[in-house]
Amino acid sequence: MKQIQKLNCACLVALALIGVVATASAQDPLPSWNDGSAKQAIVHFVQTTTESGSADFVPPEGRIATFDQDGTLWVEKPMYAQVMFCLDRVPAVVAAKPELKNVEPFKTVLSGDREAIAKLLMKDLEKVLVATLTGMTTDQFQSEVKKWLATARDPRWHRSYTDLTYQPMQEVLKYLRANGYRTYIVTGGGQDFVRVYAEQTYGIAPEQVVGTIGGTSYGYDKYGKPILTKEPKLLLNDDNAGKPQGIHLMIGRRPYAAFGNSTGDRQMLEYTKAGGGARLAMLVLHDDATREYAYGPAQGLPDSKVGTFTQELYQEAQQKGWIVIHMKSDWKRIFSFEP
């Protein structure tokens, strides 16, 4: 009898524990976040905009959340993945057009001299971008990007670039979608580039990727099949003021939540917060040199050409209720591959 009682007790304790675990996981959609004001702000925003009867309830059709990509959803250091793709493609471009071999900036890129490449000016880089991102069909471009992603590895973790997404942000994407939000990427990167992997990497469909947009031309291949060719014509530079413009162009509604990490995201956050009701604006601050990178120059962090987060932006965030996510203290883990 005592034995049975003991067993029953053990069972009850076990059941209770299972209950606790189940409840805890149901209650915590953001397990990679440390408890703190950033995590609380996200949970509060979702609850207040989706619980029926809430004063700030947002009907499902209006639930739009926008995310910058580089530095917000995945690593952008030492250089944007798309720029790495463009540099890696230079040999193939020069093989097809040998006259470029001794022309700058192609000559420097071909030299493989990392220091010299890092010193290339924006106008040099633009020549590389035009040569490697245009002049082919949209189908050819897509297959080039796929091929590159399959083999390219980043210089620090030696992993596929698509492994370097932030686990806490992946949780935010899923949490928002589970609550009826449509999640969009709004990136300064090329729309066609990001669309190749966004669905598999973030669960974000091509039509929900807003990026820098180049023109295409419609024509026919030698078999008479219609093709779209990527042209060196910029329709939208989806950075800074281009982000609200891109949101209007591609979505046609103001987001309720927006996430960024640099001065290029300022206007997107401003535009988002200018709507009525509860709106969430967040900025990731990279202050963790050990687990990822540390750069600002806000808060005395080292300056950066890539993903600049100025002290002015930090102050504006404080003034306007944009919430700064401190990577070091807010994120329990950064990558899904961490033990």
Add this chain to the structure above:
Amino acid sequence: MKQIQKLNCACLVALALIGVVATASAQDPLPSWNDGSAKQAIVHFVQTTTESGSADFVPPEGRIATFDQDGTLWVEKPMYAQVMFCLDRVPAVVAAKPELKNVEPFKTVLSGDREAIAKLLMKDLEKVLVATLTGMTTDQFQSEVKKWLATARDPRWHRSYTDLTYQPMQEVLKYLRANGYRTYIVTGGGQDFVRVYAEQTYGIAPEQVVGTIGGTSYGYDKYGKPILTKEPKLLLNDDNAGKPQGIHLMIGRRPYAAFGNSTGDRQMLEYTKAGGGARLAMLVLHDDATREYAYGPAQGLPDSKVGTFTQELYQEAQQKGWIVIHMKSDWKRIFSFEP
């Protein structure tokens, strides 16, 4: 006992009848279509692309269907609704800028002389479009369109323009969505204009409206609130070759089904059919002067400046397996307000 038996019989017959009716409506998602090859083609396409195990099965994420608007989803005669909106707005524009009063084409539009207005050239009309579609904020524009739609009536049925959608096409939209398709409008009309009413009128969200796209600029109103202003800068003319370009820009995937009604839809249908597997391309031919309008000039129908359907397009459709919907014989009823 006999009485009870009779009652039971009556009940069974009634139940059987209810069953028949329920089955019939479950089996016919397109009740406003007459049985014929057009209706069969739609049903066959949906079945073959959505039934698991089908050789032409399309996974849900790929299910995209695109619809031209003017003349395909709603009436475009005697003139596109958006052009009527622009003409109606001229007095307000001239009131704000009195110097336009004696300048053509504004003078002619203000005269109210319908014949003279109908004779305006495209370059005149463009001046009216620029003056009435740009120079205001996106929010102001949206509220102007809403206000206009609430009171404007078409010259033939004296109904709101949004009443003049084709009931058979509304059924196709619903049928496709019920089978996991995402339905997009791909129109030569202004993207911002169509977005104002597309959700209520067709169940199509703003982000699923692809249209002619103008640039915007980002700035601040006198209270410091961020605003987007519509600029006279054309980013995409979403007609002819612009339709596949717009589809690539806004959706990033090739549609499996495309619906149009004029030469402006040629490339969209061609691009759609160039994909692999089962693809559906359809063209509405307006051959019903009694219930709607008759115009071509295909098949000896009267010529038309609006929604031109040439004999070449008709022949190309025959050759390439694009299915022509003959309004007169394929549609049992045209408008939902018909008795």
